[in-house]
Amino acid sequence: MEEEFHELTDRVRAELRSPQDLVAYERLLGLARKNTPAGREELARMLVAVERPLWAREIAAFILGCAGDKRAFETLVLLLNYREPVRCATAAHALGKLGDPRTARAAAALATNPLRTAYALHPVRLLAELRAPQSVPALIATLERLLTPHNPYWRVALACVEGLGALGDRRAVPALTAATAHPRLAAAAAASLARLGVHEDAAGAPGGGAPGEGAPADAGPRGGTSADAP
Structure with missing residues (x-):
């Protein structure tokens, strides 16, 4: 997740508005670098804590999602349908790594x-x-x-x-x-x-279209299991 994580953290750094924000941001980066069970517990608590800025929850959810921690699921789904496409893209990447059914x-x-x-x-x-x-x-x-x-x-x-x-x-x-x-x-x-x-x-020719009209069909998908106006 290295490249995507750096893109996320660079973007978030531009959103910081106070010295307190910078301290919280550096704390998040430290937890990501350590990648310990205790650190992941702290990140998970951040997802449900009140009055946390969106960027903090986004970073925490991204780290946990890429680590396969399903506690990130709800936050990532929220971000997947967010009004800012860049946040949607970040959430989609983490959800792809999460492995949650x-x-x-x-x-x-x-x-x-x-x-x-x-x-x-x-x-x-x-x-x-x-x-x-x-x-x-x-x-x-x-x-x-x-x-x-x-x-x-x-x-x-x-x-x-x-x-x-x-x-x-x-x-x-x-x-x-x-x-x-x-x-x-x-x-x-x-x-x-x-x-x-x-x-x-x-x-559009007979036999050239949908399954059941002469064309063989696969059993299903292989492998199993915000757009803008012009």
């Missing part, structure tokens, strides 16, 4: 919530990374919902298209085929279809 369900719920689409980019990317049973259905549902003219969340749709291609599940063929009609998605959708062994000109 609840992560995919939470990411799917955030990605498919139409009221939170503006903040869905990192949940979508995390679903593709996790390759969980929830990943493909959630990405398909999110992509289909965003395939409307002049939708401002095309970057979220693009992340769905790219994630579905990476996951390699042919259940995605109909949604990817529909995405080829959208100029900002067309190239990525065609590339994802090609990864699934489907050529764009054949995707």
Whole structure:
């Protein structure tokens, strides 16, 4: 987590507003360097302590999440859907390392919530990374919902298209085929279809589309278990 941790701490340092903030910040860095059970206990207490600044809880949750400590889960999920994309990205990285079975369900719920689409980019990317049973259905549902003219969340749709291609599940063929009609998605959708062994000109032909229509389907996702306007 070294590079990501340095990016996080450099960003947080710019948010410090007082000498007391600097002391607390240095204390957090010291706990991270020591990486002891006692230090992790102190970090976990920080997650639930009252009147702690967000940046302190973010650092504590990141350290614990990357260490596989599931006490960080709730804070990281909160940050995954935060209004600042940089915090979402940090949380997604730590959740990917955490190994908590609840992560995919939470990411799917955030990605498919139409009221939170503006903040869905990192949940979508995390679903593709996790390759969980929830990943493909959630990405398909999110992509289909965003395939409307002049939708401002095309970057979220693009992340769905790219994630579905990476996951390699042919259940995605109909949604990817529909995405080829959208100029900002067309190239990525065609590339994802090609990864699934489907050529764009054949995707709409009989037998060239969804499972159950002549095309063999995988059993499921391989490996198991805030977007802005243009």
